[in-house]
Amino acid sequence: GQQLNQSPQSMFIQEGEDVSMNCTSSSIFNTWLWYKQDPGEGPVLLIALYKAGELTSNGRLTAQFGITRKDSFLNISASIPSDVGIYFCAGQLRTGNQFYFGTGTSLTVIP
Amino acid sequence: EPEVTQTPSHQVTQMGQEVILRCVPISNHLYFYWYRQILGQKVEFLVSFYNNEISEKSEIFDDQFSVERPDGSNFTLKIRSTKLEDSAMYFCASRQGNYGYTFGSGTRLTVV
Numbered sequence: 453g454q455q456l457n458q459s460p461q462s463m464f465i466q467e468g469e470d471v472s473m474n475c476t477s478s479s480i481f482n483t484w485l486w487y488k489q490d491p492g493e494g495p496v497l498l499i500a501l502y503k504a505g506e507l508t509s510n511g512r513l514t515a516q517f518g519i520t521r522k523d524s525f526l527n528i529s530a531s532i533p534s535d536v537g538i539y540f541c542a543g544q545l546r547t548g549n550q551f552y553f554g555t556g557t558s559l560t561v562i563p
Numbered sequence: 564e565p566e567v568t569q570t571p572s573h574q575v576t577q578m579g580q581e582v583i584l585r586c587v588p589i590s591n592h593l594y595f596y597w598y599r600q601i602l603g604q605k606v607e608f609l610v611s612f613y614n615n616e617i618s619e620k621s622e623i624f625d626d627q628f629s630v631e632r633p634d635g636s637n638f639t640l641k642i643r644s645t646k647l648e649d650s651a652m653y654f655c656a657s658r659q660g661n662y663g664y665t666f667g668s669g670t671r672l673t674v675v
Contacts, residue, residue, distance in 0.1 A: 483663075485663045485664075487666075492669075492671075493668055493669070494567075494569075494654050494656075494666035494667050494668045494669045495606065495654070495666050496666070497663045497664065497665065497666075500662060500663045540605065540606060542606075542663075548619055549594060549611055549613075549618065549619060550596070550608045550611055550619050550621075551608070551663075551664065552608065553598075553605045553606040553607070553608075554605065555605050556605055
C-alpha cells in the first residue's frame with residue numbers, strides 16, 4: 453500500500469499557540485483529506501482538498517494541497533484544549549477510490 | 564447532520580468464532596467502505612463496495628472476510644473465523660460523490 457508519512461509524530465503545545473503539521477508521500481495524489489480522531493471515536497473530516505495549490509480554511513484550521521501533489525499541510529491557529537486528538541491525513545490516488553491514511557500526528561494542548 | 568451508524572460499539576468474541584459487524588450508511592450515499600485501526604496504529608483500508616459489488620480490496624481482506632448489503636440500508640462485514648490479530652476498531656464509511664468519507668464511530672472487536 454501507499455506510505456503517507458506525517459510529521460511531527462506528536463506535539464505538545466501551550467493553549468493559544470499555532471500548530472503546523474504535514475503529510476508527505478512518494479506518490480502523486482488527486483485528493484487530500486484531513487481528519488481528527490478523538491479516543492474511541494471514528495475520524496471526523498476537517499478539510500478536503502481537490503487541486504494542487506488549493507488553500508482551504510475551516511474556522512481556525514487551514515490546509516493546503518502541495519504543488520507537487522505529493523504533500524499536504526494543516527495549520528491550526530490559536531489552539532484550544534478541545535483541539536487535542538490525533539490528526540490524520542488521507543490521500544486518494546488518481547486511480548481507485550480508496551483513501552490511504554497517514555501515520556497520524558498526536559496533538560496535546562496544555563491549558 | 565446525517566450519520567453513519569455502527570453496531571455493536573464493542574464486541575468480544577472467542578478465537579475461531581464468526582462475527583458480523585453492522586453499519587447503516589448515510590441513505591443517499593453510493594460508496595461504502597470498511598477500514599480497521601489496530602490500537603495505536605493508522606487507519607487501514609479493507610474494502611470498498613459500489614453498485615452491490617466489491618470495487619476494491621486490500622491484502623488484509625482475505626478469504627476470512629466478506630461484505631454484504633443485504634437489504635438496501637445495512638452494510639455488513641463478516642469475519643468467518645476470527646484470529647487474535649483481528650482485534651481492532653472497525654470503521655464503516657460512506658460517501659456520495661467526490662467529497663470525503665463520513666465515518667461511523669466504529670466497532671471495537673476484541674478476540675480472546
